Amino acid sequence: MAYEFITTRTEGEKVGVITLNRPKQLNALSPALMVELGQALKAFDADEAIGCIVITGNEKAFAAGADIGAMATYTFADVYRDDYITRDWETIGGIRKPVIAAVSGFALGGGCELAMMCDFIIAADNAKFGQPEIKLGIIPGAGGTQRLPRAVGKAKAMDLVLTGRMMDAKEAEAAGLVSRVVPLDKLMDEALAAALMISGYGRMAVMAAKECVNKAFEGTLADGVMFERRLFHALFATADQKEGMDAFVNKRPAAFKNQ
Numbered sequence: 001m002a003y004e005f006i007t008t009r010t011e012g013e014k015v016g017v018i019t020l021n022r023p024k025q026l027n028a029l030s031p032a033l034m035v036e037l038g039q040a041l042k043a044f045d046a047d048e049a050i051g052c053i054v055i056t057g058n059e060k061a062f063a064a065g066a067d068i069g070a071m072a073t074y075t076f077a078d079v080y081r082d083d084y085i086t087r088d089w090e091t092i093g094g095i096r097k098p099v100i101a102a103v104s105g106f107a108l109g110g111g112c113e114l115a116m117m118c119d120f121i122i123a124a125d126n127a128k129f130g131q132p133e134i135k136l137g138i139i140p141g142a143g144g145t146q147r148l149p150r151a152v153g154k155a156k157a158m159d160l161v162l163t164g165r166m167m168d169a170k171e172a173e174a175a176g177l178v179s180r181v182v183p184l185d186k187l188m189d190e191a192l193a194a195a196l197m198i199s200g201y202g203r204m205a206v207m208a209a210k211e212c213v214n215k216a217f218e219g220t221l222a223d224g225v226m227f228e229r230r231l232f233h234a235l236f237a238t239a240d241q242k243e244g245m246d247a248f249v250n251k252r253p254a255a256f257k258n259q
């Protein structure tokens with residue numbers, strides 16, 4: 001499919017790579033870009049061959065936020081009536097395969113929120129994260145005030161949301177927002193290696209693992225632990241579990257068939 005504001009490709013026939021592609025606007029997330037991102041995510045999720053998805057930008061920007069030019073003239077009536085942000089932005093939450101954000105440069109406002117909607121973030125050493133909406137007279141609108149405190153705790157989330165300051169990759173890693181920081185020129189190698197590794201595992205175990213970790217952020221600990229246990233039990237009904245354990249016992253590599 002031909003896109004205007006993103007590009008897509010596959011890596012090793014197993015990983016779907018989506019590159020945000022409005023470089024002149026620092027990948028500002030216009031409504032049209034978000035429609036395309038949703039379409040590409042759904043297409044990779046539906047593609048049997050794909051086991052993991054990577055979203056990335058360019059060296060200067062993952063995404064510098066929602067498109068301020070597009071938003072500037074919106075009225076309350078526009079955004080409330082059309083429920084601005086939810087529909088296309090929520091697509092990512094329904095994707096069942098893991099989605100990795102490979103972030104270099106700015107990840108600000110909606111860009112930081114998009115990265116946080118991914119399952120984990122690998123950052124280049126030049127990455128900068130922030131929720132600068134306060135400077136525009138608004139607040140984060142795509143989950144930033146909720147996901148940031150869950151990732152980094154209240155103190156740092158309040159600091160970032162109230163001051164609008166940026167946090168560099170080192171601070172983001174120490175705070176728990178990103179899973180790894182790598183040199184800029186190694187970012188895609190690292191993200192693709194992780195995605196290929198995940199794609200090589202049994203698909204059902206991968207999806208169950210993602211669902212279970214996400215449960216940790218909803219409901220009670222007891223409910224989450226029970227949800228995990230039941231999916232853990234269910235995986236014993238799969239051929240992949242037999243294959244994975246037989247391979248270990250017989251000291252050979254596992255060949256998962258997603259069955």
Ligand code: HXC
Binds near residue numbers: 065085133136140
């Ligand atoms: C539209 C943007 C943009 C954005 C940058 N640009 N960010 N356009 N929306 N969010 C454009 C600039 O207007 C400029 O266009 C070009 O990209 C390059 O940007 P510069 O400012 O010249 O680059 P630089 O001096 O390097 O500064 C980089 C920057 C700055 C610090 C990232 O651009 C910046 O502060 N951007 C805004 C960041 C922000 O406030 N994000 C939150 C948006 S609100 P021209 O045509 O002049 O070359 C938001 C709400 C989310 O995200 C709500 C739910 C989704």
